[in-house]
Amino acid sequence: xxxxxxxxxxxxxxxxxxxxxxxxxxxxxxxxxxxxxxxxxxxxxxxxxxxxxxxxxxxxxxxxxxxxxxxxxxxxxxxxxxxxxxxxxxxxxxxxxxxxxxxxxxxxxxxxxxxxxxxxxxxxxxxxxxxxxxxxxxxxxxxxxxxxx
Amino acid sequence: xxxxxxxxxxxxxxxxxxxxxxxxxxxxxxxxxxxxxxxxxxxxxxxxxxxxxxxxxxxxxxxxxxxxxxxxxxxxxxxxxxxxxxxxxxxxxxxxxxxxxxxxxxxxxxxxxxxxxxxxxxxxxxxxxxxxxxxxxxxxxxxxxxxxxxxx
Numbered sequence: 001x002x003x004x005x006x007x008x009x010x011x012x013x014x015x016x017x018x019x020x021x022x023x024x025x026x027x028x029x030x031x032x033x034x035x036x037x038x039x040x041x042x043x044x045x046x047x048x049x050x051x052x053x054x055x056x057x058x059x060x061x062x063x064x065x066x067x068x069x070x071x072x073x074x075x076x077x078x079x080x081x082x083x084x085x086x087x088x089x090x091x092x093x094x095x096x097x098x099x100x101x102x103x104x105x106x107x108x109x110x111x112x113x114x115x116x117x118x119x120x121x122x123x124x125x126x127x128x129x130x131x132x133x134x135x136x137x138x139x140x141x142x143x144x145x146x147x148x149x
Numbered sequence: 150x151x152x153x154x155x156x157x158x159x160x161x162x163x164x165x166x167x168x169x170x171x172x173x174x175x176x177x178x179x180x181x182x183x184x185x186x187x188x189x190x191x192x193x194x195x196x197x198x199x200x201x202x203x204x205x206x207x208x209x210x211x212x213x214x215x216x217x218x219x220x221x222x223x224x225x226x227x228x229x230x231x232x233x234x235x236x237x238x239x240x241x242x243x244x245x246x247x248x249x250x251x252x253x254x255x256x257x258x259x260x261x262x263x264x265x266x267x268x269x270x271x272x273x274x275x276x277x278x279x280x281x282x283x284x285x286x287x288x289x290x291x292x293x294x295x296x297x298x299x300x301x
Contacts, residue, residue: 033174067205090235
């Protein structure tokens with residue numbers, strides 16, 4: 001069940017699936033722009049010949065680009081100032097042409113010394129469902145008040 | 150470098166200056182078009198000192214602009230075999246254009262799997278204001294090195 005996520009994290013419930021977002025598909029231009037913007041100009045992401053010398057059929061996407069796209073999805077669900085932590089595992093190499101389907105569900109709502117927090121389970125998958133990146137984000141519920149009114 | 154010997158490797162700290170130009174370029178590269186990330190007035194109206202850095206820009210701050218792969222070089226890793234295994238960030242307060250960030254990096258764990266075919270290096274990074282004061286961000290990165298010998 002996918003629920004309208006525009007209602008905001010205050011009203012989300014554990015187990016709730018948030019509306020997914022499809023980004024991309026990854027293009028060589030995106031990889032070049034990301035290399036320039038991020039400073040990560042490893043030729044594995046830019047130069048097919050170099051990628052072949054590494055035993056790969058073609059260039060691969062920066063894992064950090066996929067993580068950044070997934071972060072863009074998260075910061076559309078909640079304001080960045082509410083983001084307390086963000087962790088991912090890179091499970092597969094992103095390739096040119098891959099769509100990046102971002103999805104999230106509410107894993108846990110809990111309290112600690114910094115207040116009331118919500119943990120999202122995140123994934124970025126290809127169009128065929130293969131997961132490229134999985135992760136979690138911890139969101140401060142109290143701190144987001146007023147930041148996205 | 151021998152995996153065991155790499156544990157404790159500490160890179161010399163350096164200072165990363167966050168520039169508006171690069172934040173805008175980074176935002177463009179990840180398709181971020183909201184005005185708080187591009188327009189200084191909009192950012193300040195939203196309560197930021199200046200344009201805020203996007204969440205994963207913290208990783209870029211961890212790479213010295215003049216030598217982005219210095220850590221991989223210190224570990225003697227061939228760029229062709231390097232993969233990113235895991236990445237995490239803990240945020241304490243926003244980093245913005247104009248901030249001068251002191252970057253500390255240290256290898257805190259290293260191990261081999263599959264009889265040495267895969268090597269893992271866990272790097273902890275601390276981002277703090279050059280002038281002192283409350284920490285901006287802590288990060289943890291797992292670098293995976295795959296054996297290249299049988300790929301050639």
